[in-house]
Structures are given as C-alpha cells and as structure tokens.
Amino acid sequence: MIEIYLLEQLAAVKEYGTLSDAAKHLRIAQPSVSRAMRKIESGLGAELFTRSKNKITLNETGKLAAQYAQDILDLEEKMQRHIKEFDESLNSVSIGSVAPGPLMVLLPRLAVTVADTTVSSNISDENELITGLKNSKYNLLILNRPVKDEKYVCAKYLSEHLFANVSHFHPAAAQKKISFSEMDGQNFIMYSRVGLWEEIVKSKMPDAKFFKQENIDAVAELSSLSDLPTFSTDITQEVISSRSNTGRVNIPFSDKEAEMQFYLIYNKSDKKRFEKIISSV
Amino acid sequence: MIEIYLLEQLAAVKEYGTLSDAAKHLRIAQPSVSRAMRKIESGLGAELFTRSKNKITLNETGKLAAQYAQDILDLEEKMQRHIKEFDESLNSVSIGSVAPGPLMVLLPRLAVTVADTTVSSNISDENELITGLKNSKYNLLILNRPVKDEKYVCAKYLSEHLFANVSHFHPAAAQKKISFSEMDGQNFIMYSRVGLWEEIVKSKMPDAKFFKQENIDAVAELSSLSDLPTFSTDITQEVISSRSNTGRVNIPFSDKEAEMQFYLIYNKSDKKRFEKIISSV
DNA sequence: GTAAGTTACGAGCGACGTAAAAATG
DNA sequence: CATTTTTACGTCGCTCGTAACTTAC
Numbered sequence: 001m002i003e004i005y006l007l008e009q010l011a012a013v014k015e016y017g018t019l020s021d022a023a024k025h026l027r028i029a030q031p032s033v034s035r036a037m038r039k040i041e042s043g044l045g046a047e048l049f050t051r052s053k054n055k056i057t058l059n060e061t062g063k064l065a066a067q068y069a070q071d072i073l074d075l076e077e078k079m080q081r082h083i084k085e086f087d088e089s090l091n092s093v094s095i096g097s098v099a100p101g102p103l104m105v106l107l108p109r110l111a112v113t114v115a116d117t118t119v120s121s122n123i124s125d126e127n128e129l130i131t132g133l134k135n136s137k138y139n140l141l142i143l144n145r146p147v148k149d150e151k152y153v154c155a156k157y158l159s160e161h162l163f164a165n166v167s168h169f170h171p172a173a174a175q176k177k178i179s180f181s182e183m184d185g186q187n188f189i190m191y192s193r194v195g196l197w198e199e200i201v202k203s204k205m206p207d208a209k210f211f212k213q214e215n216i217d218a219v220a221e222l223s224s225l226s227d228l229p230t231f232s233t234d235i236t237q238e239v240i241s242s243r244s245n246t247g248r249v250n251i252p253f254s255d256k257e258a259e260m261q262f263y264l265i266y267n268k269s270d271k272k273r274f275e276k277i278i279s280s281v
Numbered sequence: 282m283i284e285i286y287l288l289e290q291l292a293a294v295k296e297y298g299t300l301s302d303a304a305k306h307l308r309i310a311q312p313s314v315s316r317a318m319r320k321i322e323s324g325l326g327a328e329l330f331t332r333s334k335n336k337i338t339l340n341e342t343g344k345l346a347a348q349y350a351q352d353i354l355d356l357e358e359k360m361q362r363h364i365k366e367f368d369e370s371l372n373s374v375s376i377g378s379v380a381p382g383p384l385m386v387l388l389p390r391l392a393v394t395v396a397d398t399t400v401s402s403n404i405s406d407e408n409e410l411i412t413g414l415k416n417s418k419y420n421l422l423i424l425n426r427p428v429k430d431e432k433y434v435c436a437k438y439l440s441e442h443l444f445a446n447v448s449h450f451h452p453a454a455a456q457k458k459i460s461f462s463e464m465d466g467q468n469f470i471m472y473s474r475v476g477l478w479e480e481i482v483k484s485k486m487p488d489a490k491f492f493k494q495e496n497i498d499a500v501a502e503l504s505s506l507s508d509l510p511t512f513s514t515d516i517t518q519e520v521i522s523s524r525s526n527t528g529r530v531n532i533p534f535s536d537k538e539a540e541m542q543f544y545l546i547y548n549k550s551d552k553k554r555f556e557k558i559i560s561s562v
Numbered sequence: 563g564t565a566a567g568t569t570a571c572g573a574g575c576g577a578c579g580t581a582a583a584a585a586t587g
Numbered sequence: 588c589a590t591t592t593t594t595a596c597g598t599c600g601c602t603c604g605t606a607a608c609t610t611a612c
Contacts (some may be wrong), residue, residue, distance in 0.1 A: 003284050
C-alpha cells in the first residue's frame with residue numbers, strides 16, 4: 001500500500017509543478033521528494049512522469065494518480081474532523097432549561113461530576129427544548145413537568161419557590177408572606193431571562209408593570225437604588241447569599257403557582273453519563 | 282496524518298475483534314497492533330477503545346474511525362486498480378478490422394514500431410467497430426471506407442485484391458483472370474473469418490456453395506486434398522508465400538468488387554502513437 | 563550562474579519482533 | 588492453564604538531510 005506521506009508529496013508535486021517547489025512547501029529536502037516519486041511509481045507499477053535530465057512532468061497516468069492522492073487526503077482530513085467533532089459531542093453536555101434557577105444548582109455540580117467536558121446551557125420554552133432533545137441539540141433538559149416517553153429518562157429534580165424582594169420601606173416589608181393579588185398593579189424590576197416565571201407573574205398580576213433588564217447586574221443595581229420590588233427565589237437567595245442585599249427583604253409568595261417542581265429529562269443512551277446527577281439529589 | 286499501515290491495522294482490529302486475531306491475519310506481532318492502536322488514538326486526539334486489563338473494545342468513536350479507515354483503504358485499492366488499468370490501456374492497442382488481410386500486414390509492423398505494448402485484434406462488422414471505437418473498446422480500426430469525423434484521424438492504408446485459388450485440373454486454371462459469374466455455382470472451401478469478403482462473394486456468386494472452415498489450417502489441408510476452389514488475395518499470397526502451395530494456381534477476379542481499399546481510423550488523441558504507421562505505408 | 567533533478571552517504575527515528583509480566587476465565 | 592493485553596528492550600529498515608554531480612536556460 002502507498003503510505004499517506006507519499007500521497008501528500010505527490011499531491012504537492014501536482015500542485016506546485018516542480019519537485020523543488022513541492023519540497024519547499026512540504027518543508028522537506030528536495031531529494032526526499034525525488035525519491036518519494038520513484039517509490040510511488042514502483043509501488044503502483046506504472047510510470048507517472050516523463051523525465052528529462054533536469055525536468056520532470058506528470059504524464060496522464062500521473063495526473064490520475066495525483067487526483068486519487070488528493071481524494072484520499074481529503075477523505076483522511078474529513079475523517080480527522082469528523083472523529084474530533086463526534087468525540088467532542090460525546091464529551092460535552094448541552095443543557096436546556098425552562099428557568100434559570102435549577103441551572104444555578106446543576107452547573108456547579110456538573111463541573112465536578114463530569115469533569116473534562118464542555119458544558120453549555122440555554123433557557124427556552126418547552127417546545128423548543130423537546131425538539132432540541134430529539135435532534136441532539138440538547139443532551140439534558142430541565143422542565144417543570146415530567147415527560148412520559150420510553151426513549152427518555154425522567155426524574156424529579158428540585159423545586160423552587162418564588163419570593164418578592166422589597167425595600168424595607170415597602171408596605172409589605174413586615175409581612176411573613178404575600179399573595180400575587182396583593183402585589184398586583186405595582187412596578188417590578190425583573191431579569192429578562194427568567195423563563196417560565198415570566199408567564200406566571202404576568203398572568204397572576206395582570207395589572208403590574210415589569211421593567212425587564214437584560215443584564216443581571218442591572219437588576220441588582222436598580223433595585224438597590226430604588227424602592228421598586230423585584231423577584232428572588234429560594235435558589236437565588238442561596239447562590240447569591242454572599243452579595244450584600246442590605247435594605248431589602250424577601251417575602252415568599254403564598255400562591256401555589258409560586259412553587260415550581262423541576263424534572264431532569266435525558267436520552268436513555270446517556271444514562272451512564274447522567275445517572276450520578278440524579279443520585280446526588 | 283494517520284498513515285495507511287495504521288488504518289489497515291485498525292480495520293483489521295474491527296474485523297477480527299481482538300488485537301491478537303488482527304495481528305495473526307496481518308502477519309505481524311501482536312504488540313505492534315497494540316502500539317498502533319495507541320498511536321491512532323493520539324493521532325486523532327480521541328479515545329477509540331474501552332480498555333480493561335486484558336480486553337479492549339472499540340467504542341462508538343472507534344467504530345466510526347474504523348469505518349473511515351475501511352473507506353480510505355477501499356479508495357486506495359481502487360486507486361491501485363484504476364491506475365494499473367489506465368496504464369495498461371495506454372500501453373496496449375486493440376485493433377478492429379473488417380477483413381483479415383490488412384491485419385496480416387499491420388500486426389507484424391506494429392510489433393516493431395510500438396514495442397513493449399500488448400496488441401489484440403478482432404474482425405467484425407463496421408457498426409460494431411465504430412461503436413467500439415467510440416467507447417474505447419478499439420483504439421484502431423481498419424475499414425473499407427473513409428470516415429469523416431473531426432474526432433478521428435482517417436488515412437488511406439492499403440488495398441487488397443481477391444483471387445480464386447484453383448487446382449491445376451480446374452477448367453479455369455489456364456486463365457489470366459476470371460469473373461465472379463464464371464465461377465458462380467461452384468463449391469468453394471472458405472475460411473470463416475474473412476469479414477467483408479464473405480458478403481461480396483456470396484452476393485456476386487449467389488448460386489455457389491461455401492464450405493466454411495473455422496480453422497485456417499483446415500482450409501489449406503482440404504484444398505490440397507481436393508480439387509475444390511478456394512480464395513486468396515495478393516496479401517495472403519505474400520504472407521504465406523513460404524508455404525508450399527504446389528498443384529494450385531491463383532487467378533485474379535476481374536470484377537471491380539474484387540478490389541478493396543482499406544483505411545485506418547483512430548482517435549486524434551492517439552495521433553502520436555499511430556502516425557508513424559501511416560507514414561510507413 | 564542559477565535552478566532543477568538525480569545519486570551517494572550518513573544519521574536518527576520508528577516500526578517491528580522477542581521476551582516477560584499481569585489479568586481474566 | 589490458555590488467552591489477551593501491556594510494557595520493556597534491542598534491531599533493522601526507511602525516511603530524511605547534506606553534499607556533490609549533471610543538465611538546461
């Protein structure tokens with residue numbers, strides 16, 4: 001069999017026309033190329049060049065051989081790319097969630113359980129997430145309802161409870177709990193990427209206004225500079241406990257819609273990768 | 282780049298399941314295969330196997346890589362076959378003719394002008410020959426008429442004249458020449474592969490009978506043992522002059538159909554190969 | 563004289579085989 | 588105990604580079 005390094009040299013000779021030029025671009029000495037061409041000819045059992053004393057030219061057979069050489073090299077390169085891509089897809093996790101809270105818990109945990117993998121996450125609606133799971137855009141979903149499908153594993157993950165985050169001067173600041181209807185009609189500062197929570201607060205407080213902030217830091221800043229209420233959850237309070245949140249207090253919403261249960265859904269073929277996440281809950 | 286010898290070993294490992302078996306079929310030592318697999322993995326930058334202490338199995342990435350390996354090896358083999366075939370087609374000539382006479386002149390001449398090539402020849406009808414020239418079944422045709430087509434070179438080659446070969450005891454033995462009609466109604470011994478001549482003698486002597494012999498030696502033998510007439514031409518008389526043909530005489534047919542002019546036709550891309558044949562006429 | 567190709571010679575990497583060890587059933 | 592894989596070590600081959608020669612423009 002003709003080895004790849006020979007085919008590379010043949011393809012270079014075709015591309016650059018002379019042995020010297022080919023050698024220059026291959027960054028090897030010119031006599032190596034000369035010998036390689038002879039080796040290919042003897043390996044194929046056919047003359048590929050017409051040779052004069054100081055000139056060498058591919059003949060028709062040689063051009064055909066060089067074309068095959070290029071084809072084989074292209075296929076090898078495609079192999080390299082494809083294998084690497086496939087391997088990386090095995091060693092990476094793409095997570096889709098209907099809300100940011102569970103991600104705040106899951107992502108740090110993933111970092112230690114599945115080390116050496118790339119983790120990417122996205123917040124979207126349920127429909128996009130489920131189709132994304134089907135076409136391998138996502139490997140792991142966090143939904144607020146279980147999915148009954150024998151192709152997937154579905155396990156209860158964690159629950160999140162919504163709080164109103166209000167200034168000390170807010171009328172409700174002293175209450176132990178509060179209902180959506182009591183807060184309806186007020187102006188809220190809200191992070192824009194809260195997923196499902198947005199539908200809930202908008203439907204439960206139809207007369208409220210929401211000033212959506214794309215930047216999470218803008219939410220913190222605005223809320224500290226104003227007396228406008230905002231939102232938090234048991235999860236965000238835990239994760240961002242270190243941040244000074246003086247002058248404000250968290251009051252749980254009392255409605256049942258303020259509690260959301262999340263589920264993990266993933267392909268059965270990924271069972272080995274993800275089952276340790278469930279067991280760690 | 283991953284060298285071919287590595288891909289061969291990978292494909293063998295996939296085919297035979299174990300390193301030992303693969304090594305056995307590759308006729309190399311087993312540790313070589315072990316090292317080769319590690320080399321491929323490091324070359325691709327991906328794990329291809331799940332390894333236990335004395336067991337090694339292709340994982341999904343590995344199966345993909347092995348499939349690519351097989352594809353590349355197949356392409357290389359196709360290259361080898363195709364190149365050899367192409368090279369041989371360059372160094373061989375396939376000749377088609379409507380009559381055997383011109384071949385008797387052309388073939389010995391080709392042997393010296395285009396040495397180192399394989400020459401094959403065939404007698405057939407004009408239609409088959411021309412389609413054969415189009416699809417490269419033939420490189421060189423001998424027809425009894427010129428061909429006007431700018432894709433081809435067409436040159437007048439030589440002419441052949443038909444003779445009646447008769448016993449001394451035959452009534453016509455003393456004549457200088459003879460017409461087809463004078464010979465009509467007689468029984469001829471005839472070589473079966475005379476091409477176009479068969480149509481001519483049958484049409485000009487509709488009442489004659491022809492005893493066709495597949496073997497050219499059978500024609501000679503039968504004609505020497507009987508008084509039945511047979512055929513010859515100026516060309517065959519020249520070529521077979523050495524053979525003792527005592528007791529028989531050649532009489533030229535006087536009709537104009539007894540003279541046939543032949544033309545050489547070949548592809549313009551073969552000009553360099555064949556133009557010396559024409560110039561040697 | 564410059565540039566191209568071939569030949570000759572020497573060096574170093576690397577592919578292979580042998581031998582030995584560890585693990586599995 | 589046989590089979591499989593891995594590791595260690597020595598050897599041989601082969602690819603490469605340098606140098607020198609030939610030829611052509």
